[in-house]
Amino acid sequence: MLESPFYFQENKPIRWGVIGCGKVTEKKSLPAYQKTPGFQVDMVMGRNKERVLDYAKRHKVPGWTTDSMEIIENPNIDAVYIATPPDSHKFYALQVAKAGKPCCIEKPMAPNYQDSLAIYEAFTKKNVPLFITYYRRSLPRFLKVKQWLDENLIGKVSHIRWEKTKLPNDLDISGKYNWRTDKEVAPGGYFDDLASHGLDLFSFLLGDVKEANGEATNKLGLYSAYDMVSGSWKHENGIRGEGIWNFGASNRLDKVEILGTDGTITFSVLDEAPIELKSSSGHQTVEIPHPEHVQQYHVENIKNHLVGKAQHPSIGKSGLHTSWIMDKILSAI
Template identity: 50%
Template sequence: MKTIRWGIIGCGAVTEVKSGPAYQQVPGFALQAVMRRNGALAEDYARRHGVPRWTDGADAIIRADDIDAVYIATPPDTHLHYALRVAAAGKPCCVEKPMARTPEECVRMNAAFREAGVPLFVAYYRRSLPRFAQVADWLREGRIGPVRHAHWTFSRPPKPDDLAGRSGWRTDPAQSGGGYFVDLASHGLDLLMHLLGDIEDVAGTALNQQGLYPAEDAVVAHWRFAPQADGSRALGSGFWNFAADRGRDSVEIVGRDGTLRFSVFDEAPLVLECGGVSTERVIAHPPHIQLPHVTAIARHLRGEASHPSTGASAARATEVMARILGQG
């Protein structure tokens, strides 16, 4: 089996534990080089993680003969720029989520990789996690019957840095495409579409309740899902607030015959209620949470199975968020 040698553009915090080590641990993959504009930080990362080479220039990753595929882990404002260059080099690519700042950027990225004939993956890794595979199994088995409604409540109190006026790129729409809603809700909206089908007829309202940064901090939305196997339609709704008293993370999927409850981010038990019986399953995240996602990339590149999170599916999450924020 030929080893696929990866390079990372943007070896920041997300790559330290969540993703970077996965590219070293999956059989048939090797992490060959890392890039960061701050060369000292790139060198430090390479030394600590045992990566053979580091650089402060993206071309040294994209054009290198000993790099077969590229993982882009920079903020969203540079995803399009780097992805187009990777596509031009004819190399498979994985881009961090959200895929891009706008639906239009997603369209350009997908077109470039389609023309190059190489795959584009997006790190919506919850699609590959074992805990959500269990939720998918319960739904596929019809344990709660046809789905009637899905609702996600998510809240967080303001961060100390935001209160102190030290907000980072995640709350700068020019860099992220929005605020914490775009950064975090993208995971859950993508997951709901993976579990229940495409989101249609979506509408929302967004406010900036605190005035701590330029982006929205309070969002509500409603939508309907594509028709189910029996032709029925489920409705959906969401509430996201980053100016709240405490953290909440609760999804409830109501069906004709029962209910499913779980958290998108928290490792709370999965709860299935049907037939008067409540069943709980505790399925922990792997130490490197993107490992199942990266394993699925390897299987895709070997022609064994299609990856569940591609540029095509990830673009829908960006489109849905744009409509919720009144941008599409």
């Protein structure tokens, strides 16, 4: 049974409005909404008139606006996708909840747990579906990892560890504005933008987390947000986890290892790399490419949820849990 009631008949188009027309929407998400049967994107909002007009023309979106309320309060818009930086998520989401419309919010849900909680409570009070764009829960590559775990192919899991490093990029060094390194928008810096994907995925694969802690520092001083984070956590089933996220490293690495009593599973969270299974039964390396628009399966799952076919794997409750883990690791709560 779905956690939220469904709202739409399957043969009725669901009309979306999109708040935000940044880079994430260009290929990853907006085309996925347009290509999902039964979905149509009817309006997009951006603060810059020339930019949003150009965006609407390029993506063949019939309506555009610089006022978010023209989307949120529009009787011809059924659902809203919020694709802005995290510091504005709460502002827009509370208005969408008040309007009683289903909503999908880009990850992370908000810059901190308290804002995420306010969003979650607003939609829960209205009994309106809320989705968070942790689309890795819907990708075939990670569903294969979950299948291996569910089939106990590496025995009883004891530990998961993730090391994610990257070199500073030209934007970091230039000092030009980047919301991902602004502590007012993303307190954890790239941790908020990138590590959130993995931490959410680990809860999906291994169960919710009951304890988490960590340490965050600004090692290089290139920007205001943290650039080095380390953390550890414990899932409710006793599985231990640890992570290192170094965004001022001398090399690039994205490696997750799940350890069991009878083997290991290795994969990358962010890089499009093979997944690998080693156990007493043998060695498998599997390559499963992402779809052209990486949010395609996530968006299709939204459709299935809204017509009552299936529960979406990334909803407000799970997104809130990920926000809690992140704040715990950043020692914010």
